[in-house]
Amino acid sequence: MKHFKNFKTCVYCTAQTLASLDETTLARDYAYLEKYVGIDKVYLETYRDGTWVAIDHMKMIQNFFKKHGVEIAGGITTVTPPLEKDDVKRQRLFQTFCYSNEAMRTYLKKIVTYTAELFDEIILDDFFFTSCTCDDCLRERSNLSWAEFRSKKMIDVAENLILKPAKLANPSVKVTIKYPNWRESYHETGYVPKIQPSMFDKIYTGTETRNTAHTDQHLPRYLSYSIMRYMEHVAPGRNGGGWFDTYSCWPIDCYLEQGYLTALSRPQEITLFQWGDLFENRLVTPLGMQLSKLDRILNQVGTPCGTPVYLPYASDGENHIEDHLGMHGIPFEPVPDFPTNAENVFLTQAALKDPDILQKLEAFLRNGGTAVVTTGFASHIQAAQWAQFSSVRFTGRKLTANRYHVTDDFAGFYENQQPVTFDELQFSNNASWSYVNAGSGDSHSSILLL
Ligand SMILES: [Zn+2]
Incomplete structure (x- = not known):
């Protein structure tokens, strides 16, 4: 770790960005990021959405970073444009693969082999899922639920289309599966953190929560911290790091808070997505300074x-x-x-x-x-x-409150609040006891009780 004591700072570079970089632009971008953040490691993507980075071009980029003492690893994003005429019928959000289609399965093995020949470490960006509902997937699913079918399918894909071809091409390659920030939906799309982490060398975690009022995914800010902690328990010591991006991050603090919460979760690495979005991006300019402060705090604290x-x-x-x-x-x-x-x-x-x-x-x-x-x-x-x-019973009625009564040690009344609607609970006095009452007018009821 060249820049911080408690974590490495990394940048992910998409295939489209890498394909467009010449050595002069690469040096310009690197100088900027080194000045404002400090780069220990880069993830260099070989393939995304039909774009391949040619081998000579990738070697030029690898050599540039090696010359500057920056660690390198490979990256793959499993999205693809249609390969055959019929592929347009496959229902695929973000162009993720249909893993029931033999042409797509073969294509993925080719991507993995190409990448493993270039790198000793590879990370899969978090499009390693399927939401395909094509005729082939429907037929294979049979009587299973989508969650059952997709979980089973993605374990097969991990074993036969990722890990086997990767190790065959490069026996010393280490492969990391990155999990997205949407933990609550993993099973519906084939992410299986109960099983996959034991198949892969490491896991990685998405921590982007963006501006929670503007983002598409309904993910609260604290998730930038809590999902890292969850994944640390899923694969103790093998959660490689947290990863966030610049999208829907206005004002600037929305971007920085992702960094603070990721850092406070005690990551091994903090990865910024992605190289092409960061040059002269004002979101990035205070990040290195803020990470320095967090690094000093982390020197003084233990495990979360x-x-x-x-x-x-x-x-x-x-x-x-x-x-x-x-x-x-x-x-x-x-x-x-x-x-x-x-x-x-x-x-x-x-x-x-x-x-x-x-x-x-x-x-x-x-x-x-x-x-x-x-x-x-x-x-x-x-x-x-x-x-x-408990003596608590659920009445099905709703209670709209604009006044709160806190009992016990923090006793107090809080009047004239914005109206909030709760489930109305019924309970037996002295079998239970209310800590917080909520109500309006002449009555109230408990919203937190023993
Ligand atoms: Zn399909």
Whole structure:
């Protein structure tokens, strides 16, 4: 690490950008990025969306970075224009591959072989998924759900179209699978973090949350931190780093906060996407200075910690509620396995993906643990089973509040707030006790209770 003590700084370079760079432009861009950020490593993409970087051109770029003491690795993005006339019928968001189509499978092996011959390390950008609904995929899916079919399919693709051809071309090559920022949707598109990390040498994590009011993906800002922590538990010590970009990042702090939260999650690397977007981009100009400050803070702190949030593999429901709370100052540590030995656990509707969740919860409570559960979790359990845990009942009615009453240690009243609508809960006095009441006019009801 040349520039910072706690992490490497890296830039990803797309095939389209690399194909357009001559040595003079490369030197100009490098001087800019070195001045404002400091570059330890670059990921050089060989292929994306039909664009290949020619071998001589790639060697010129590799030599440039080697000469400047910058580490190099390869990159692949698994998107392609139609290869055959019939491919236009395949329903593919962002032109991701149809992995039921033999021509596309062969084409991907060719890309992987080409890249592995050029690099000892390769990362797959996070288009390594499928949303294809073509006739071939429908036929192969048969009676499986899309999640089951795509998960099975992408494990086969990882083994036979990525890892085998890569190791055949270059036995010492290390391959990294990068996971996108949308954890709640992995299973619907064939990302399988329960199995794939043991197949690949490393994983990597997308941390771009952009301006949450403008972005397309409904991902709260705290996710730039929490998804890194989750993936660290998925593959301890093998989460290679966090990666964010410049898109929908206005004002400038939206860009920088992605960097702060990524850095605070204690990444091995921080990767900026992508080279061609960064030259003379004012978003980048304060980044090196801010990372220097964070680097000094990280010298003084240990491993991140927080209340465990149990998010089983392939789960969704009340998506990212913990991230909204996290940005309000409650530290969370999302984990893929039930945190049996923790003192506390936070459970949302996503935890119900685990068929044994109620037995685990009961054992946790009997051992003296404290569980905080959301209405989404509790109201989706059978009423008779839930009654074993609490006197709270779900009425189906809604409560719109503009006034809050906090009881106990932080007692106080908060009047004339913006109206917010909650589920109205019914509970038995002194079997339960309210910590926070919400209401309007002459009445209120509990929104947080023991
Ligand atoms: Zn298909």
